[in-house]
Amino acid sequence: MMDLSSYGYCEIEEENSHNTIPARVTAVHRERYELVCGEGPVFAQLKTAVYYGREPEPFPTAGDFVRIQYNESGDSLIVKTLPRRSLFSRLDPTPGRGEQAVAANFDYVFILSSLNHDFKVGRLERYLTLAWQSGGTPVVVLTKRDMAENAVETVRKAQDAAPGVDVYAVSSVTGEGIDALAPYLRPRKTLVFLGSSGVGKSSLVNALAGETVMNTAAIREDDSRGRHTTTHRQLLMLPSGAMVIDTPGMREIGMWDAEEGLSGAFSDVEDFLGRCKFSDCTHQNEPGCAIRAAIADGSLSEKRWQSYLSLKAENRYVEDKMGYLREKQQWHKEISKWVKEKKKAGGKFR
Numbered sequence: 001m002m003d004l005s006s007y008g009y010c011e012i013e014e015e016n017s018h019n020t021i022p023a024r025v026t027a028v029h030r031e032r033y034e035l036v037c038g039e040g041p042v043f044a045q046l047k048t049a050v051y052y053g054r055e056p057e058p059f060p061t062a063g064d065f066v067r068i069q070y071n072e073s074g075d076s077l078i079v080k081t082l083p084r085r086s087l088f089s090r091l092d093p094t095p096g097r098g099e100q101a102v103a104a105n106f107d108y109v110f111i112l113s114s115l116n117h118d119f120k121v122g123r124l125e126r127y128l129t130l131a132w133q134s135g136g137t138p139v140v141v142l143t144k145r146d147m148a149e150n151a152v153e154t155v156r157k158a159q160d161a162a163p164g165v166d167v168y169a170v171s172s173v174t175g176e177g178i179d180a181l182a183p184y185l186r187p188r189k190t191l192v193f194l195g196s197s198g199v200g201k202s203s204l205v206n207a208l209a210g211e212t213v214m215n216t217a218a219i220r221e222d223d224s225r226g227r228h229t230t231t232h233r234q235l236l237m238l239p240s241g242a243m244v245i246d247t248p249g250m251r252e253i254g255m256w257d258a259e260e261g262l263s264g265a266f267s268d269v270e271d272f273l274g275r276c277k278f279s280d281c282t283h284q285n286e287p288g289c290a291i292r293a294a295i296a297d298g299s300l301s302e303k304r305w306q307s308y309l310s311l312k313a314e315n316r317y318v319e320d321k322m323g324y325l326r327e328k329q330q331w332h333k334e335i336s337k338w339v340k341e342k343k344k345a346g347g348k349f350r
């Protein structure tokens with residue numbers, strides 16, 4: 001027998017539906033899930049009537065708690081996705097499918113930024129917004145401290161950009177600062193990592209695990225099969241009893257850099273976005289379209305608008321971008337209100 005509470009499971013009442021037991025998703029394959037349940041690790045599949053029926057349950061993702069019909073001699077059946085206390089999702093790559101869950105039920109969102117690269121406050125703010133939205137608690141971890149020239153200054157910048165959030169500077173190579181992360185690595189707690197490629201996510205996970213559980217870039221370079229081909233468990237139990245969720249989807253959530261580059265290059269165009277009369281404006285021929293107006297009065301060239309659109313690949317992105325800006329404004333308002341209240345109460349966040 002295995003105790004699922006060591007995987008962070010909290011019993012909720014009325015869940016004791018007949019013949020099912022709770023489990024946590026540790027890996028998602030194409031049509032098969034790896035789970036842990038009271039009986040140990042199991043493979044499972046979705047119950048079709050529940051997940052493809054009239055009112056389908058949300059598809060489980062790494063970290064999800066589910067209920068299963070346990071099968072001793074074959075794949076178990078997943079019959080319910082239990083309510084999530086935190087979630088990262090993205091647009092499903094398959095058009096028309098809406099949202100796709102990426103990671104669920106984490107406690108802390110480690111936002112990684114490297115001390116040996118340009119530290120960008122804007123990028124940190126985006127990650128913080130995402131983290132607060134997800135329902136997890138953000139923690140800023142500045143990596144590669146051994147390579148930093150002005151760590152103290154960068155830490156201060158990060159602290160200014162992240163009021164109420166703890167900021168740490170660590171090195172996965174020398175081990176400096178790693179011990180300070182211990183409060184987040186308690187048993188039953190789950191972490192996810194946000195950060196650009198190469199920031200040192202895998203190295204930090206390995207440092208926390210005290211062994212190589214994830215291949216780092218240095219190792220992957222020699223891997224002729226290419227990166228990300230190795231399947232690994234997506235919910236990983238650390239020796240401390242805390243867990244880390246790492247899925248390919250999480251890497252995409254961290255992929256803001258390309259967009260940021262584009263935004264910088266097209267800030268003149270983006271100045272007009274979000275100013276249209278209708279928030280869902282497609283900038284074709286709607287009344288009150290700020291883009292059309294700018295093109296008409298010459299403050300924006302049609303050519304530039306078109307190259308913006310083609311670089312963004314799809315109108316969809318433009319819509320997302322606007323949605324993102326709206327959300328960001330709203331969240332910044334709410335967060336600063338909340339931070340003020342907390343500060344007034346003299347509380348520490350955790």
Ligand SMILES: Nc1nc2c(ncn2[C@@H]2O[C@H](COP(=O)(O)OP(=O)(O)OP(=O)(O)O)[C@@H](O)[C@H]2O)c(=O)[nH]1
Pocket residue numbers: 143144145146147170171172173174195196197198199200201202203204215216217218251
């Ligand atoms: N000097 C130094 N190098 C580090 C440190 N952490 C990571 N690196 C190096 O930085 C490179 C990228 O590290 P990874 O851990 O693979 O980065 P990642 O964020 O997992 O990268 P992706 O898998 O591409 O998202 C590797 O060459 C590591 O050896 C550190 O604390 N100090």
Ligand SMILES: [Zn+2]
Pocket residue numbers: 276277281282283284286288289290291292
């Ligand atoms: Zn418009």
